[in-house]
Amino acid sequence: MTAGSSSVATGCRPQPADARPGPSGRGSAREPQQLHGRGAPRARLAARRHLRSLVASYPADLTARRRPAAAYRLYGESAEAGRWAYRDADRDPGETAAFEARHPDPLDRMTAVARRDPEESAPTETARARLAGLRETASVQAGRPIHWHHVRDRVEHTDEDASDGELFCAGLALVGLALLGFAALRIVTFVRW
Known part of the structure; x- marks a missing residue:
């Protein structure tokens, strides 16, 4: 295995917070410099999605949860940083308070x-x-x-949940009536022809 392919092979395993991606740039969270400028919102979204999938793959690993916390901390989203660092022994009380306020x-x-x-x-x-x-x-x-x-x-369940279900059913009934009306119109048109 070459040095360039090792970062791809270990891309799903949690690495220490100071680990750097391999030459291909794959295998860990994007560098902060790559998340600024043109296309940055899309790159940030992709990086966050990658970090969340890392946490989903290793739900019990607190190291994997530290990465999204660090990313959100970098961009000043203290409530999200508090969410991801909630179980950490050295969590920031301000971030935890922001998470609990949200x-x-x-x-x-x-x-x-x-x-x-x-x-x-x-x-x-x-x-x-x-x-x-x-x-x-x-x-x-x-x-x-x-x-x-x-x-x-x-x-x-709240009353809002029930009203959403009723609204959905009413919408389906309306669509069904519209389709039935179009079918009747088509049958009338065919018979007259």
Whole structure:
């Protein structure tokens, strides 16, 4: 394996925060210099997507979560940096406060933290304690036990959810009536012809 291909082969594995991409530029987050200037919004979006897929591939690895936190910190998005560094032992209290201000509801915070398995499986004691505290806060607010697997389902439904479903059904009924009307018009036209 050559030096140029090693960065491609290790592109999915989390690397230390000070790791640099190989000569091909692939295999880790883009350099900050490449995310400025013409085409920067698209490049930032691609870099963020890459970092999120890295976290999705290694959900228990806190090193993988530090990378998006560093990227958001670089661009001054403290709420997102606080989201990704939420489980870290050395997280910035200001970023955590910004994250909690953006997501005042503990259930929303649980969704944003993107945890699916119990906090006991977290890699560090600090992460376990923070996740347990968040889950307990959400349980107290909901008035019932909340578990991490409830987060995706969001057991709690609001009136807005019901009205969205009713609006969708009404739209489908309207489209169905329009199609039925066009079919009737076509049949009448065919018979007259």
